[in-house]
Amino acid sequence: MKKVIALLLSLVMVASLAACGGSDTGAKKSGLKAGFIFLHDENSTYDLNFINAAKEACQAVGAEIVLKTNVPEGQECYDAAVDLADAGCDIIFADSFGHEDFMIEAAKEYPDIQFCHATGTKAHTEGLKNYHNAFAAIYEGRYLAGIAAGMKLNEMIADGKITEDQCKIGYIGAFTYAEVISGYSSFFLGARSVCPSATMEVTFTGSWYDETAEKEGANKLIADGCVLISQHADSMGAPTACETAGVPNVSYNGSTISVAPNTFIVSSRINWAPYFEFCMNAVKDGNEIPTDYTGTIATNSVLLTDLGNAAAEGTKEAIEDAKAKMVAGTLHVFDTSTFTVGGEKLTSYMADVDTDAAYQGDHEVITDGYFNESGEGFRSAPYFDLQIDGITLLDTAF
Amino acid sequence: MANRVSEPLFHIVKRDNVSRKKAWCIRLIAIVLAILVSAILTTILTDDNPFQVCITMASGAFGTMRKTMVTLQNLAILLIISLALTPAFKMRFWNIGGEGQVLIGGLAAAACMELMGDRLPAGLSFPNWFVMVCMVVSSILAGALWGFIPAALKAKWNTNETLSTLMMNYIAIQLVAYFIIKWEVPKGSGKIGIINQSTNIGWLPQLFGSRYMLSIVLAIIVTIGMYIYLTYSKHGYEIAVVGESERTARYVGMKVKKVIIRTMLLSGGLCGLAGLLLVGSINHTITTTISNGQGFTAVMVSWLAKFNPFTMIFTTLLIVFLGRGASEISTKFELNQSFSDIVTGIILFFIIGCEFFINYKINFRKRKEDDVNV
Numbered sequence: 001m002k003k004v005i006a007l008l009l010s011l012v013m014v015a016s017l018a019a020c021g022g023s024d025t026g027a028k029k030s031g032l033k034a035g036f037i038f039l040h041d042e043n044s045t046y047d048l049n050f051i052n053a054a055k056e057a058c059q060a061v062g063a064e065i066v067l068k069t070n071v072p073e074g075q076e077c078y079d080a081a082v083d084l085a086d087a088g089c090d091i092i093f094a095d096s097f098g099h100e101d102f103m104i105e106a107a108k109e110y111p112d113i114q115f116c117h118a119t120g121t122k123a124h125t126e127g128l129k130n131y132h133n134a135f136a137a138i139y140e141g142r143y144l145a146g147i148a149a150g151m152k153l154n155e156m157i158a159d160g161k162i163t164e165d166q167c168k169i170g171y172i173g174a175f176t177y178a179e180v181i182s183g184y185s186s187f188f189l190g191a192r193s194v195c196p197s198a199t200m201e202v203t204f205t206g207s208w209y210d211e212t213a214e215k216e217g218a219n220k221l222i223a224d225g226c227v228l229i230s231q232h233a234d235s236m237g238a239p240t241a242c243e244t245a246g247v248p249n250v251s252y253n254g255s256t257i258s259v260a261p262n263t264f265i266v267s268s269r270i271n272w273a274p275y276f277e278f279c280m281n282a283v284k285d286g287n288e289i290p291t292d293y294t295g296t297i298a299t300n301s302v303l304l305t306d307l308g309n310a311a312a313e314g315t316k317e318a319i320e321d322a323k324a325k326m327v328a329g330t331l332h333v334f335d336t337s338t339f340t341v342g343g344e345k346l347t348s349y350m351a352d353v354d355t356d357a358a359y360q361g362d363h364e365v366i367t368d369g370y371f372n373e374s375g376e377g378f379r380s381a382p383y384f385d386l387q388i389d390g391i392t393l394l395d396t397a398f
Numbered sequence: 399m400a401n402r403v404s405e406p407l408f409h410i411v412k413r414d415n416v417s418r419k420k421a422w423c424i425r426l427i428a429i430v431l432a433i434l435v436s437a438i439l440t441t442i443l444t445d446d447n448p449f450q451v452c453i454t455m456a457s458g459a460f461g462t463m464r465k466t467m468v469t470l471q472n473l474a475i476l477l478i479i480s481l482a483l484t485p486a487f488k489m490r491f492w493n494i495g496g497e498g499q500v501l502i503g504g505l506a507a508a509a510c511m512e513l514m515g516d517r518l519p520a521g522l523s524f525p526n527w528f529v530m531v532c533m534v535v536s537s538i539l540a541g542a543l544w545g546f547i548p549a550a551l552k553a554k555w556n557t558n559e560t561l562s563t564l565m566m567n568y569i570a571i572q573l574v575a576y577f578i579i580k581w582e583v584p585k586g587s588g589k590i591g592i593i594n595q596s597t598n599i600g601w602l603p604q605l606f607g608s609r610y611m612l613s614i615v616l617a618i619i620v621t622i623g624m625y626i627y628l629t630y631s632k633h634g635y636e637i638a639v640v641g642e643s644e645r646t647a648r649y650v651g652m653k654v655k656k657v658i659i660r661t662m663l664l665s666g667g668l669c670g671l672a673g674l675l676l677v678g679s680i681n682h683t684i685t686t687t688i689s690n691g692q693g694f695t696a697v698m699v700s701w702l703a704k705f706n707p708f709t710m711i712f713t714t715l716l717i718v719f720l721g722r723g724a725s726e727i728s729t730k731f732e733l734n735q736s737f738s739d740i741v742t743g744i745i746l747f748f749i750i751g752c753e754f755f756i757n758y759k760i761n762f763r764k765r766k767e768d769d770v771n772v
Contacts, residue, residue, distance in 0.1 A: 069728075069734075072690075073685065074685060075680045075681040079464075083464065083465065097587060101591040101595055102592070175587060176585075177588070178585070180586070181586070206588065355583060357517055359584065385585070398579065398588060
């Protein structure tokens with residue numbers, strides 16, 4: 001017993017000594033210090049997209065940057081966040097959906113530090129002044145990428161490679177989550193806007209990053225007769241499988257032309273740099289950060305990569321045309337006149353905007369003839385979870 | 399004698415009995431060498447001097463009060479799991495199922511929190527202490543059940559426990575995966591998130607005003623308890639005898655099957671306790687990776703410590719310190735997180751490798767032609 005107490009005491013002594021030695025790092029604050037928490041590291045296309053934006057934004061604002069990679073969605077996230085707060089960060093960002101609750105815990109403990117969480121859903125109901133959510137209207141980017149896919153289908157029909165009723169698109173999703181549903185639906189609507197006979201099949205992997213499952217998912221869809229593939233999952237699995245099979249593909253998070261030089265068409269991605277810069281400048285100038293921030297294609301938060309070799313002729317013009325209409329507000333992605341649910345046109349829908357365990361719909365989101373995704377006054381993260389006609393879900397276990 | 403077979407450059411000889419002092423000297427040299435190699439590697443990668451690297455590692459584990467507490471908390475959990483596996487190993491029952499036993503214990507705790515917390519219809523609620531009692535009982539029972547099944551199979555049909563405990567891990571992982579999808583919020587996200595975040599129902603109490611202390615205090619209690627149990631109790635003696643030789647145990651009239659089942663109930667139950675702490679006190683959520691491979695790391699911790707609960711404190715500290723220290727280095731120098739695994743790998747390689755030099759010695763070829771066998 002004595003031994004144990006002696007041991008513990010000595011441990012505490014060592015600890016306090018070390019504490020004295022280590023605490024001077026955050027003392028001299030020469031401007032802004034921003035902390036970032038990432039689920040994976042740069043091997044994941046999703047995190048890489050964040051990491052690049054973080055570096056770019058900190059450079060632009062002149063802020064000191066601290067990156068913490070491979071932080072799981074558990075207490076480790078809380079530990080990382082409060083550790084960054086202890087180290088003198090003025091603002092702390094986290095990039096993964098599952099980080100949210102732990103960021104909230106940290107935000108409660110440090111009311112003077114700003115906590116910003118990408119893809120989260122709870123800021124607008126939590127009522128914390130220093131906790132914020134952000135997303136981007138990526139459905140706009142997906143819609144444009146869908147146009148590129150539709151153009152490709154049209155080209156394949158014109159070349160006699162497929163007939164009109166063979167225009168089946170395959171899509172690999174992670175979970176049956178609103179963010180994924182919103183993504184594939186907007187992509188599909190974009191494709192169908194130029195290729196009316198298009199249909200789509202969706203398979204789910206049950207993971208945001210599972211190279212094998214994504215590869216197998218793509219192969220399954222190709223075997224099932226899909227002539228074009230897109231994905232909402234973060235590895236190179238699907239593009240690699242498509243390149244091997246010679247099937248054109250549309251990607252996400254950034255260009256995958258390096259693994260699919262012959263079949264890559266285009267990729268949409270969220271550009272987080274404007275948001276990061278906006279928040280850091282707000283802290284610098286003492287302004288408030290909005291509870292929910294939705295970057296749009298107009299604010300440069302939604303981007304398309306350069307077109308790949310597989311893109312059809314005229315794609316660039318078609319995309320630019322649609323983009324101009326979107327920015328002008330004359331084109332809405334989820335225009336209720338362009339899709340049906342269960343054979344009926346939608347006039348009213350209560351979406352589950354406020355997260356609750358019963359998944360109850362709580363806000364009317366159909367306004368002015370379109371589904372108001374990530375709308376002002378709702379929340380930034382997508383809540384479009386309708387099963388629109390023309391899309392078949394193959395396995396919905398996840 | 400012109401065609402003599404030349405003696406090899408060196409040959410390996412088993413050491414008969416090594417003094418404890420000598421053995422610890424060898425281990426110390428191994429650790430120093432390991433740190434040296436890691437420091438050189440780090441210096442190459444970061445251009446920082448090795449001394450500075452060591453300081454960075456120390457500050458990662460003990461740099462602030464909070465970092466110290468997190469380190470001690472991580473130590474506590476790994477220690478409890480290692481202690482849980484120890485009686486089984488001492489009995490020569492290869493319990494590789496710590497991971498699953500921890501997970502299923504955690505799942506039981508999470509189930510209590512979910513079903514007796516915010517999900518109850520309005521107007522209905524259980525007192526918080528009652529939920530906690532349910533969590534404690536169900537976690538320990540669930541862990542014990544996960545230990546009991548392979549033990550019973552072994553006792554009844556003499557099945558291979560290495561395989562059955564290992565496979566029980568996968569059943570636990572799949573069960574957790576199933577319930578995550580059942581309880582996910584929001585729909586389709588595949589995440590449970592913090593359970594009862596607003597009401598804190600089923601959140602185990604903080605001790606001494608710190609959220610980290612409960613695990614630490616429990617780990618101290620379990621360490622002392624396990625030491626007494628293994629060293630001074632009749633059960634502990636029976637475990638040692640069964641481990642040495644089942645036949646001897648049977649000969650002196652011990653009920654070997656009973657000992658196996660009883661010990662595995664204890665082993666699994668303690669793993670369940672670790673799961674309870676992970677869910678109820680630390681994370682307040684459950685994921686399939688919540689135990690983070692500690693059920694397997696604990697196997698190594700227990701063996702390195704030669705099944706001595708107090709030595710285990712140091713082996714656990716070493717592993718936790720390495721993990722947190724290396725992670726600090728990768729943050730500071732923007733290295734990939736794999737760096738932490740590399741350093742841990744190097745150090746474990748040396749430590750496990752040194753056991754070879756404790757059990758064997760290398761005799762080099764003598765210069766002179768005297769053919770004496772050593």
